[in-house]
Amino acid sequence: MFKALKEKLFSARKKLEKTIEETAPEPSNTPEPVSKALPHSEPVPEKSPALEPEKKTPVGFTEKIVSFVRDREFIISEKDISDILDELEMGLLESDVAFSVTEEILSRIKKDLSGSKRKIGTSVDSIVKNALADALLGVLGEGVDICAFIREHERPVKILFTGVNGTGKTTSIAKVTRFLQNNGFSVVLGAGDTFRAGAIEQIDVHGERLGVKVIQHQEGSDPTAVLFDTVEYARAHKIDVVLGDTAGRFHNRANLMNQLAKIRRVIKPDLIVYVDEAVAGNDAVIRAEEFSKSVGMDAIMLTKVDMDPKGGAAISIAHAVGKPLLFIGTGQGYDDVRAFNPRLVVEDLLGDT
Ligand SMILES: Nc1nc2c(ncn2[C@@H]2O[C@H](COP(=O)(O)OP(=O)(O)OP(=O)(O)O)[C@@H](O)[C@H]2O)c(=O)[nH]1
Numbered sequence: 304m305f306k307a308l309k310e311k312l313f314s315a316r317k318k319l320e321k322t323i324e325e326t327a328p329e330p331s332n333t334p335e336p337v338s339k340a341l342p343h344s345e346p347v348p349e350k351s352p353a354l355e356p357e358k359k360t361p362v363g364f365t366e367k368i369v370s371f372v373r374d375r376e377f378i379i380s381e382k383d384i385s386d387i388l389d390e391l392e393m394g395l396l397e398s399d400v401a402f403s404v405t406e407e408i409l410s411r412i413k414k415d416l417s418g419s420k421r422k423i424g425t426s427v428d429s430i431v432k433n434a435l436a437d438a439l440l441g442v443l444g445e446g447v448d449i450c451a452f453i454r455e456h457e458r459p460v461k462i463l464f465t466g467v468n469g470t471g472k473t474t475s476i477a478k479v480t481r482f483l484q485n486n487g488f489s490v491v492l493g494a495g496d497t498f499r500a501g502a503i504e505q506i507d508v509h510g511e512r513l514g515v516k517v518i519q520h521q522e523g524s525d526p527t528a529v530l531f532d533t534v535e536y537a538r539a540h541k542i543d544v545v546l547g548d549t550a551g552r553f554h555n556r557a558n559l560m561n562q563l564a565k566i567r568r569v570i571k572p573d574l575i576v577y578v579d580e581a582v583a584g585n586d587a588v589i590r591a592e593e594f595s596k597s598v599g600m601d602a603i604m605l606t607k608v609d610m611d612p613k614g615g616a617a618i619s620i621a622h623a624v625g626k627p628l629l630f631i632g633t634g635q636g637y638d639d640v641r642a643f644n645p646r647l648v649v650e651d652l653l654g655d656t
Pocket residue numbers: 467468469470471472473474475499502551606607608609610631632633634635639
């Protein structure tokens with residue numbers, strides 16, 4: 304996953320490590336700390352080998368020397384790393400990371416690294432890796448534990464899917480059904496995309512294969528009525544989760560908004576999940592922002608992440624829209640779905656290639 308992005312991050316990481324290593328004084332030239340050299344000076348308290356939180360920019364020469372001589376530390380200056388950060392900026396943009404997200408990542412890395420004091424002997428790779436990891440986690444957010452969410456809500460939990468047609472919405476509903484079944488939840492499906500020809504048959508086939516009931520009306524019927532019946536069915540049969548398909552497109556945007564407003568009013572969904580495809584890159588992010596502003600959503604599912612080496616949409620979308628990325632689709636099979644876990648993704652992105 305995200306091979307190209309991983310390579311860019313790896314290259315920036317190694318260059319940052321090398322630069323920081325080179326700005327550190329040679330151990331053999333390291334003078335004795337002031338506390339040892341001058342017996343009457345104040346004892347210098349032992350500090351953690353990690354980066355000091357205290358930041359001072361710009362870093363003056365005198366400050367560098369004082370810090371170095373007294374504390375056997377050296378300070379990483381913004382100048383030391385600026386060329387590499389410029390290169391990383393280009394790399395992120397080329398990987399389809401949204402501009403605002405790229406800027407956020409760089410500003411977090413700069414804030415973390417520049418002006419910070421590094422104790423001589425501290426491992427450079429952990430300093431750099433931590434700075435990159437914190438910056439990426441900062442834009443990816445905390446994520447959502449969907450199983451905990453379901454357990455904490457009154458049953459049936461109602462999750463509706465919407466988004467652009469052709470991006471894999473129906474397959475995604477089927478995959479999430481399998482994911483929830485694997486986690487011990489029962490599911491009923493509502494064929495609420497009554498607008499697109501063939502959508503009802505498509506979800507019906509998935510339901511049959513997965514062994515779950517699909518509530519359906521005729522093509523062109525009122526989606527709110529279909530979803531209302533689905534919720535009633537779930538209540539009557541003590542089913543944990545309703546997964547409702549809804550149309551991603553209507554005759555016009557106002558029509559779509561009115562439909563979703565009606566569904567919201569009547570069904571009161573717990574989550575509206577917007578589905579788009581990672582391969583659309585920055586376009587997926589722009590579409591999601593527009594959809595969020597005009598129609599509204601609570602969470603995002605990105606499909607076809609397996610086909611997207613760039614990874615920009617997956618990195619950017621949650622931060623750009625301000626909603627969590629809930630699931631990623633990683634293939635065409637029912638099991639090719641993962642709950643999006645920002646920590647695991649960052650670990651993967653910063654793993655040695
Ligand atoms: N490689 C890959 N293919 C996917 C993924 N999700 C869906 N697909 C494929 O994308 C194609 C379209 O998916 P469908 O679920 O049929 O969705 P759709 O026809 O676009 O229609 P909507 O349901 O309206 O979005 C199918 O061939 C799916 O197998 C994914 O995560 N990875």
